[in-house]
Amino acid sequence: MNKTLHEVIARKKAVGDFLLSLYITAGYPHLKDTPQIILELDKAGVDFIELGIPFSDPLADGPVIQKASQIALNNGFRISHTFEILKEVRQQSSIPILLMSYLNPIYHYGIETFLNQAHIWGANGLIIPDLPLEERGLFTPFLDKYALDLIYLLPPNAPDERLHAIDDASTSFVYVVAYAGVTGRENSDPIHILPFLQTLKKSLTHPFLVGFGIHSHQDIAFYSRYADGVIIGSAFIKYLEKVTEKNIPKKTREFVHALTSPPA
Amino acid sequence: MIPNHAGYYGQFGGSFVPEVLRPALMELNDAFQAFKKNRTYQAKYLTDLQDYAGRPTPLYFAENLTHHYGGGRIYLKREDLCHTGAHKINNTLGQILLAQYMGKKRIIAETGAGQHGVATATVAVRAGLECCIYMGVEDMKRQQPNVDRMTMLGAEVRPVSAGTGTLKDATNEALRDWIATSKTTHYIMGSVVGPHPFPLIVRHFQKVIGEEVLRQIKRKENRAPDILIACVGGGSNALGLFYPMLPMLQIEMIGVEAGGCGLDTGKHAASLTQGDLGIFHGMKSYFLQDYDGQIKVAHSLSAGLDYPGVGPEHSFLHHTKRVTYVTVTDEEALKAAFLLCKTEGIIPALESAHALAILEKIAPHTDEKTLIVVNLSGRGDKDMLVYSHHYHKKDHHE
Numbered sequence: 039m040n041k042t043l044h045e046v047i048a049r050k051k052a053v054g055d056f057l058l059s060l061y062i063t064a065g066y067p068h069l070k071d072t073p074q075i076i077l078e079l080d081k082a083g084v085d086f087i088e089l090g091i092p093f094s095d096p097l098a099d100g101p102v103i104q105k106a107s108q109i110a111l112n113n114g115f116r117i118s119h120t121f122e123i124l125k126e127v128r129q130q131s132s133i134p135i136l137l138m139s140y141l142n143p144i145y146h147y148g149i150e151t152f153l154n155q156a157h158i159w160g161a162n163g164l165i166i167p168d169l170p171l172e173e174r175g176l177f178t179p180f181l182d183k184y185a186l187d188l189i190y191l192l193p194p195n196a197p198d199e200r201l202h203a204i205d206d207a208s209t210s211f212v213y214v215v216a217y218a219g220v221t222g223r224e225n226s227d228p229i230h231i232l233p234f235l236q237t238l239k240k241s242l243t244h245p246f247l248v249g250f251g252i253h254s255h256q257d258i259a260f261y262s263r264y265a266d267g268v269i270i271g272s273a274f275i276k277y278l279e280k281v282t283e284k285n286i287p288k289k290t291r292e293f294v295h296a297l298t299s300p301p302a
Numbered sequence: 303m304i305p306n307h308a309g310y311y312g313q314f315g316g317s318f319v320p321e322v323l324r325p326a327l328m329e330l331n332d333a334f335q336a337f338k339k340n341r342t343y344q345a346k347y348l349t350d351l352q353d354y355a356g357r358p359t360p361l362y363f364a365e366n367l368t369h370h371y372g373g374g375r376i377y378l379k380r381e382d383l384c385h386t387g388a389h390k391i392n393n394t395l396g397q398i399l400l401a402q403y404m405g406k407k408r409i410i411a412e413t414g415a416g417q418h419g420v421a422t423a424t425v426a427v428r429a430g431l432e433c434c435i436y437m438g439v440e441d442m443k444r445q446q447p448n449v450d451r452m453t454m455l456g457a458e459v460r461p462v463s464a465g466t467g468t469l470k471d472a473t474n475e476a477l478r479d480w481i482a483t484s485k486t487t488h489y490i491m492g493s494v495v496g497p498h499p500f501p502l503i504v505r506h507f508q509k510v511i512g513e514e515v516l517r518q519i520k521r522k523e524n525r526a527p528d529i530l531i532a533c534v535g536g537g538s539n540a541l542g543l544f545y546p547m548l549p550m551l552q553i554e555m556i557g558v559e560a561g562g563c564g565l566d567t568g569k570h571a572a573s574l575t576q577g578d579l580g581i582f583h584g585m586k587s588y589f590l591q592d593y594d595g596q597i598k599v600a601h602s603l604s605a606g607l608d609y610p611g612v613g614p615e616h617s618f619l620h621h622t623k624r625v626t627y628v629t630v631t632d633e634e635a636l637k638a639a640f641l642l643c644k645t646e647g648i649i650p651a652l653e654s655a656h657a658l659a660i661l662e663k664i665a666p667h668t669d670e671k672t673l674i675v676v677n678l679s680g681r682g683d684k685d686m687l688v689y690s691h692h693y694h695k696k697d698h699h700e
């Protein structure tokens with residue numbers, strides 16, 4: 039369990055505020071941009087960060103994050119850069135950072151070695167989309183030792199018993215997937231998952247954040263009524279496509295501002 | 303029991319997929335167990351194998367090839383004579399029945415050489431189900447005749463340009479499709495790869511190859527074979543041949559991986575012999591990967607072997623040393639294809655030519671009583687572009 043992450047969640051819940059989390063692909067758009075982007079997101083009021091470790095074959099991701107991952111790898115991204123990013127951010131900010139990675143890079147690195155490094159450089163948790171609940175034993179023996187939370191994804195097609203199993207296994211929050219599909223769907227109508235969200239509100243003992251396909255202030259307004267927060271990924275990555283290197287700080291702030299304040 | 307309930311073959315296998323796919327895999331596993339006990343479906347499968355696919359396929363004594371090498375007696379298991387031209391139809395005939403049993407309305411598949419795509423399109427159109435095949439753009443170029451066949455059979459061929467535009471990328475895209483559509487769509491996996499229960503299901507539908515070989519060789523030679531040889535992409539034709547004879551420990555088994563331009567060039571598809579243990583495409587197995595666990599680009603002249611991973615049961619058989627895995631280069635495979643053509647009048651698929659190529663190193667060192675069975679997994683029609691190119695090049699040089 040990670041204290042900082044829990045505190046941030048508890049603080050927000052206490053005042054009835056919803057949590058805003060942003061996903062960024064490490065090493066994208068340029069290799070050295072990531073720490074600055076994270077620091078700007080922190081200043082703009084984002085509650086925590088998902089730091090995506092680029093993978094050659096991101097199976098659960100749509101075209102936007104696929105492309106960002108490929109660009110980051112072409113930029114020369116190495117797994118070790120993850121820890122350099124953390125090191126740089128931690129000199130100025132304690133914003134919770136969840137490392138999002140597919141299983142193979144971590145497995146190849148050595149699970150315990152990776153978790154140890156993540157801990158040393160100040161990560162707060164992990165999200166691993168292709169790690170099934172049944173295989174969590176690969177990670178759980180080390181989570182307390184390295185003060186990390188493992189976050190599980192809960193899709194709308196999960197039967198009741200899975201919902202409870204995932205809730206039971208969770209330690210901080212549950213990552214609810216807004217639709218059955220890969221990340222970044224553009225025309226996902228949130229109204230379809232309303233019954234699911236209502237079930238979750240009754241059944242889950244942990245706070246839950248909704249992610250996948252969320253891209254507007256309107257989406258956030260909708261989800262904040264039913265969930266404890268939202269996670270935004272592809273929309274931000276896509277937005278960064280058009281941002282020049284020197285504009286990144288300003289544009290990052292503008293992006294968050296547009297999401298959090300009602301359109302004029 | 304191999305695999306165990308979680309789909310493990312020793313330490314290999316498992317089911318590493320996003321939670322969203324779990325219901326589909328559970329449904330598939332339940333359906334498969336029920337299917338095996340359902341007499342009506344079983345009877346239909348057996349009839350289809352016989353009357354539609356053309357089984358049993360012959361076990362042919364290749365007398366000229368045997369004389370050429372001057373060693374053991376070489377038999378060819380003629381999967382190339384199956385309807386659609388390769389062993390792939392054994393699997394798709396079974397899985398389409400599973401799809402119907404589950405009430406699915408749509409079929410998707412990945413394909414490399416296009417053989418699995420054609421075999422899938424074939425059974426889908428016959429079952430009246432919508433069919434979508436994912437194929438890398440690179441593979442579409444080198445296996446054009448199969449793209450045309452799939453299209454004529456009514457399937458939509460979706461080109462995949464991501465990554466290297468080969469089998470790995472097509473598999474990614476098919477899995478992404480399935481993540482969104484599994485409620486109504488069945489994914490017909492083309493080899494003994496992917497998350498449990500796919501490796502088990504595909505093995506089940508391919509093991510007819512080995513079962514027939516055992517019966518046929520007993521009739522011809524009055525005993526079991528001594529050496530089995532098959533090429534290994536994902537590993538379905540090899541496992542289909544090996545599996546029924548695995549307990550017969552006196553039988554030597556050889557799996558041939560694609561050595562591409564040569565192992566030292568790094569341009570190959572030898573996942574088992576050159577790869578590292580990893581977790582990808584839903585399974586724990588051996589994969590070609592770099593220092594950071596990024597999946598590497600495989601290379602083989604043969605599109606059907608051009609995959610950076612291998613089925614988990616092969617990893618297990620490699621680990622336990624029950625099967626010996628070796629590699630053959632593009633050049634060696636081409637040479638073997640032309641040799642089979644010249645000696646036996648059979649044009650093999652490039653994939654199968656890899657299995658044939660290893661004979662040169664093995665057959666001459668066996669005595670004339672040794673019985674060698676090579677799985678001729680497919681025919682070479684789809685590879686004519688590559689063959690004719692090679693032919694003209696050779697002409698030019700000689």
Ligand SMILES: Cc1ncc(COP(=O)(O)O)c(C=O)c1O
Nearest residue numbers: 417493535536537538539606680
């Ligand atoms: C004729 C033929 N043989 C072999 C293979 C390789 O697949 P597997 O290793 O699953 O048999 C293919 C794949 O496309 C093929 O078309």
